[in-house]
Amino acid sequence: MNSELRRILTECIADMERGAGVEDCLKRNPSKAAALRPYLETWATLGSTSLVQPPGTAFNRGRREMLSALRSTPAGFRPLAAARFAPAGATVAAAVVGLAVLLGGAAGTSAALGGPDVTGGVFDAVGLTGNGNGGGISQSSASERGLECASPNAFEGSGNSEDKAKNADDAHEKESCSEDDCETSDADGAEVADANGDEAEADCPQTDENGDATENADGCEDENNGHGNDADHDDEDNPGQGQGNHGADSGGAGDECADVDDGQVADGDENNGHGNDADHDDEGNPGQGQGNHGTNDGEPANGNPNADGNANGGSDPAGQDGDKKKD
């Protein structure tokens, strides 16, 4: 078939779709009528021979299946969309948590080192902290209380570092340095968890400027890791157990948690760097220099919980260096 005939055939097909008949097309193209006729008749016949009707049973079965699917599929359910966006949601959540951890750790470090309490003002402004009875999420102003408690004893740890054997068994005869302050800190931690129920985990990273709460939120085993007022390890002979400086443990809350896993727990010393460690306290040495543990620069696995105390000398009477630090 030449191209001219194909062009005419194409036009005829278009005309027939609009309602024209075979004869109408042939009349318009008399010179090609003989060649066109068989094609156009085939074209016209196709429509009448191809309209097969589906069996009634198949029709009804398909209808039942469709309506059943209609009932079983929840409205608006878009599994592909959900699957597509789930990783993005997880990424955003992880980023938020990571940011909170980093901010908490950095702020804790700053505050514990005696620098500006970076987040304190912000948290106070939004009601997330409450050193008084303001009733924010967190009552743990550990950095301030820590300075008060720890500073008088700040560098005694160096002396105590030589006395590990003597300090061994006095752990549970101890009480906190300043009961009001230290108990408040513990109690507040508990209150946070109780008061907020399921939200406690989410709130924890924000509750403590020193990042301590983040440890709990992250599932670290020692809720008081880095706190001098650990309920299990308070030393009544060691007032001023140095809560304040634990924030200086470098690396932020995330690192603290890692330290618990990698170093502290491995060493069996949950209070690594604390003067009132059950294994290392010395009832004859009140204020065992816990305040210094904060300077343990992310190396809790060194097996020497009072190493920082050594670094600070140790000849200094209780609290003097700590006072300097506070100043």
Added chain:
Amino acid sequence: MQKEATAPPGFMVGDPYEAGIVARAKERSAEAWDEIYARHYPPIYRYILARVFDAAIAEDLASAVFLGAVKGIGSYRYRGQPLRAWLYRIARNVVSSHQRTMFRQRTLTVSGVLELPRRVFGRAERTVEPAGPAAADPGTTVERLDLREALADLPQAQREVLLLKYYVGMDAKEIAGVVGKEPAAVYSLQARGLQSLKRRLG
């Protein structure tokens, strides 16, 4: 269709009745789906039958098309194209999936008995002669078989436009929207397909 050509992208044009029924279908109205099914099942079935040459398989696959439509209506947006164009696309995918499975199974089957593939959307398997005469076909079976064979031999583009024309019942503009061509190209393909078909049918 003029409106479709001039309307800005995303602006809904087309049949208000169809737009309404799509909206009701999105709200999971059983009546709307009943209506869609009653109107579109026969042409979809015919299209599939013309592709797979087996009535039983065509029944199953046609049902699968509407199950897929129920599941996918949430993401469907009516932009003036006929609903059956969307259903046809589903049907085309269902048939392609079926044929891929058939091909894989044929290549794996040593015996001459073809095992039918698992039905789309998890339906049960069953063994049916793949190319036997369609029991549900009334009328001139021989003519239809000849026509099917002739259609099956056509180049894919020509076969599609002829099937959509005569089995699904679309006009050239609807076909153009489905296959992504201009209506004039569809007419041309139909003319070429008609020539090829005539040669095969004798």
